[in-house]
Amino acid sequence: MESFISTGLISSEWSSVFAVGIGGAIGFVLESSGFSSSRKVAGSFYGYDFTSLRVFLMAGITSLIGLLYMDFFGWIDFFSFNIPDTYIWPTILGSVFMGVGFVASGFCPGTSILSAAIGKLDGWIFIGSTIVGILVFTLLFPLLEPLYNAGNLGALTINDVLGVSPYVYAFIVTLIVIALFYLATLIRRRKTSVKY
């Protein structure tokens, strides 16, 4: 799989211009949607705002369905995508850390930068803490390395494990996502609206 730049469709001289343009567009959309507020992400946990859940799940199924159709039309080779190995134990542990971090701070790495960009102090503190965390992890890496490489299951995909085709899997995931949207709406109704 190659990018537009590596295929020569966009010359390398223009790469920075495109990077700034695409980054700016994503930032604008996220800010317009209110993602610079830490309460937005935390809302998914407390049940008063499921926007982030909707956005990310919708992005997931849009790209999944879109890529499968693009493969069908011969524009891309979906099945040549690199699938990184699954390291089950560090993945579980890392997910727990990330989840706690999301709830505690109300940011993910991307939204923290967005928040910092518009001058919010909590965004800057999150970025600073991330850098400290990376530094601590790097220093402790010799100790953490066995855990880092533990439980390698190889390049697994859920549809391979379940023995279903990617198309059936995409359809099932779409149904699950729609069901989650409906469930999120039910939970949202029971919660008091939070103004922020």
Next chain:
Amino acid sequence: MKRSYYILSIVFIGIAFGLLFLPQYKAKQGVNPEILLQQLNDPTRIIGIDEVAERMITKDPSFILVDVRLSWDFEDFALPGAIHIPLAEIAIAAENGTLTHPHKDIVFYSNSDVTSNQARAIALQHSVKNTYVLEGGLNNWFTSIIMATPPAETATQVEHELYLFRKSVAVYFGMPLPNQTQGDIKAKAELIPLVKANDNKESIEAEGC
């Protein structure tokens, strides 16, 4: 829930439902990495120039010579009967069946044996069977056959016979004998059969030396 959410949900389910009617994807089995590594390092992948020369002259139908060099190299010089598939097109040739000949040996060659080994590696990844690499490539062909030098007088009989074989191969492919000019070669020289080391050992033992 807003009406637009219902519409969006129905649209997404409809589009995802359409995926179920696409032609079913069959996972490529590929080659097991351990087996691939074993095949890549298999010493029997190397085929000697003498064996290739003999098979070319006898017009052995069970092998295919594949020149994997660039177009201008192929146009400058190539082994007679070789087909040209540049390295960059090996994968395509393997996929479209050009290299699929279950009962034939496929011998890749290049100037040395680096590119030909790469070509063989690509072919193996596409499950092409019976692949070989010409030992030393065209450089070896040129130095050992075209420019074959006579062995020392004290050399073994095997070495002398190998030299004669290689000279006869060179003559067959149009090179003049030391005391000939190019114009003298009007008919194909009679090929001196290649005597393999084992065959010769047997004959020496038979003579009781």
